[in-house]
Each structure stands twice: as C-alpha cells, then as structure tokens.
Amino acid sequence: MSDAPIYRLHSYFRSSCSWRVRAALAFKGLDYITVPVHLVQGGGQQLTPAYLAKNPMGQVPLLETADGLVAQSVAILEYLEERHPAPSLYPGSAFTRAQIRQVVEVVNSGIQPLQNLWVLRAIEHDMNQGAAGARAFAARVIERGFKALETVLGGTAGRYAVGDAPSAADLFLVPQVQNARRFGVPLDGFPIIARVDREASELEALKAAHPDRQPDAE
Ligand SMILES: N[C@@H](CCC(=O)N[C@@H](CS)C(=O)NCC(=O)O)C(=O)O
Structure with missing residues (x-):
C-alpha cells in the first residue's frame, strides 16, 4: 500500500x-x-x-x-x-456468492430504501404523519424485512450470515441491525439475525467502521 x-x-x-x-x-x-x-x-x-x-x-x-x-x-x-x-468479501462457490448477494439485496433493496431519511421526512411532513408516524413506518418496514431475512439466514448462516466466513452479507446485516435498534425494533423474534449480528459485530472491520468511531461522530 x-x-x-x-x-x-x-x-x-x-x-x-x-x-x-x-x-x-x-x-x-x-x-x-x-x-x-x-x-x-x-x-x-x-x-x-x-x-x-x-x-x-x-x-x-x-x-x-x-x-x-x-x-x-x-x-x-x-x-x-x-x-x-x-x-475476499464474496468468498466461496458461485452458489455461496449468490447467497451472499441475496442477503445483501434483502437489506439493500428490501429494507433500507424504505426507511431512508428522505422517505421518512416525506411521511412525516408531506403526508402529515408526524415524527411518530414516520418512526412507526420505519419499524414496520424493518420488521417485515427481518421476518424474511431470518428465514433466508436459516438456510445460509453458519458462524456468519453466509457460512463460516465473513462476507459482504455481514457488512450489510450489522448496520441494518443498528437501524433496527434506532427505530425500536426488538430482536427477540429474530434469533438468527441477533446471533449473527453479535458474531459479526466482533469483526475488526465492522468495529473500526462503527458510527461512534468516525471523525464526524457527534
Ligand atoms: N442504495 C444506496 C442507498 C444510499 C442511501 O440511502 N444513503 C442514505 C444514508 S444510509 C442517504 O444518504 N440518505 C440521504 C437522504 O435520504 O436524504 C447505497 O447503497 O449506497
């Protein structure tokens, strides 16, 4: 380097x-x-x-x-x-890599865009649902997505989200779980998500990238 x-x-x-x-x-x-x-x-x-x-x-x-x-x-x-x-962030066979991308897309396309800042602002202000209404919508979106993700991980997870090697899937899962916490979604009903989150959160890369450790953290 x-x-x-x-x-x-x-x-x-x-x-x-x-x-x-x-x-x-x-x-x-x-x-x-x-x-x-x-x-x-x-x-x-x-x-x-x-x-x-x-x-x-x-x-x-x-x-x-x-x-x-x-x-x-x-x-x-x-x-x-x-x-x-x-x-590699996409280790393994073609099928394993497809599973990694599946988990990535559940978060990237199926959950996060629906609870993004501008969407929540539109719900709060343009649709007059207030801050509580926007938060409730975000929580609902995450809960719905996590139901699917829990089932997906049931078929893919080992130590990490897909098998026993860390991958891009973990890098999408951990920040999304943090969003779940922010919006008050309990993880009780999602034991595999919670377990993988605990394990993957110990990865040095995710720790170094944690919001609290950034130069612009408040
Ligand atoms: N699909 C995009 C999504 C990016 C995105 O939604 N970024 C959010 C922060 S996580 C953002 O910049 N939001 C600003 C806004 O909604 O005004 C990606 O994966 O990079």
Whole structure:
C-alpha cells in the first residue's frame, strides 16, 4: 500500500450505507480519507448543488477513486472486490456468492430504501404523519424485512450470515441491525439475525467502521 490514501469516502457517521463501505475498506486494509457529509445540518449537505453534481441521488456513500466517482454501496463493494480481491468479501462457490448477494439485496433493496431519511421526512411532513408516524413506518418496514431475512439466514448462516466466513452479507446485516435498534425494533423474534449480528459485530472491520468511531461522530 502506498503512503497516500487512494480513496476519499463521502460518508455520514450515522449512515448505515456508509458503514457498509467503511467496513469494506477496513476489511481489505485500505486506507482512505473521510469527507463528512452531514445529512441533517442546514437541510442536508447531500442536497447542495456541489454534492448533487457528484452524486445526483443526493446520498452517501460516494467513493472518489483514481478511476472516478462511484456511488451506491453495492457498486462500491464490487469495485473494491475487483480492485483488491484479497481478502475476499464474496468468498466461496458461485452458489455461496449468490447467497451472499441475496442477503445483501434483502437489506439493500428490501429494507433500507424504505426507511431512508428522505422517505421518512416525506411521511412525516408531506403526508402529515408526524415524527411518530414516520418512526412507526420505519419499524414496520424493518420488521417485515427481518421476518424474511431470518428465514433466508436459516438456510445460509453458519458462524456468519453466509457460512463460516465473513462476507459482504455481514457488512450489510450489522448496520441494518443498528437501524433496527434506532427505530425500536426488538430482536427477540429474530434469533438468527441477533446471533449473527453479535458474531459479526466482533469483526475488526465492522468495529473500526462503527458510527461512534468516525471523525464526524457527534
Ligand atoms: N442504495 C444506496 C442507498 C444510499 C442511501 O440511502 N444513503 C442514505 C444514508 S444510509 C442517504 O444518504 N440518505 C440521504 C437522504 O435520504 O436524504 C447505497 O447503497 O449506497
């Protein structure tokens, strides 16, 4: 590894999607510079014209690479995997890797987008459901997704979300469980999710990427 970090990550400490990418960078031993993007202050720095020019979705994470900008955590993880294959975030056979991607997508497409900040703001303000209504919706979305995820993990989990090796699946699961806690979703009904979360949370990469350990943490 060269002395100067080759990556700059636009990140918000509390963002579960940024946590995924921070963990992937740490897992692969890649140094990077954090560029904080405050999602709340001043109406949200992700919505400034300067940031939208970089990521028209107005979201973090966003990775600046020597090749150019990459947004979307799944795309970023796969880019990092191709650039730095070892240690792999998608270990195992073609089928195992498909299982990893299945868990990733349950979180990435099936749960997180429905409890994203702008969605909850729309429910709270535009649909006049108030903060409590938005929180209740987020909790409902997570609970619904976790019911499915619990069943999926019943078929895939070993020590980690898929088998006995850590993978991208764990990097998506742990931050989503943190979201569940934030929105008051009890894990009692999801013993496999809770067990995998406990195990995977011990991974150094996920610990280093934890929201509380970020330079922009409040
Ligand atoms: N599918 C995208 C989702 C990114 C995303 O939803 N980011 C959230 C934080 S976790 C965000 O920036 N939200 C800002 C907003 O909703 O205004 C990814 O995986 O990177």
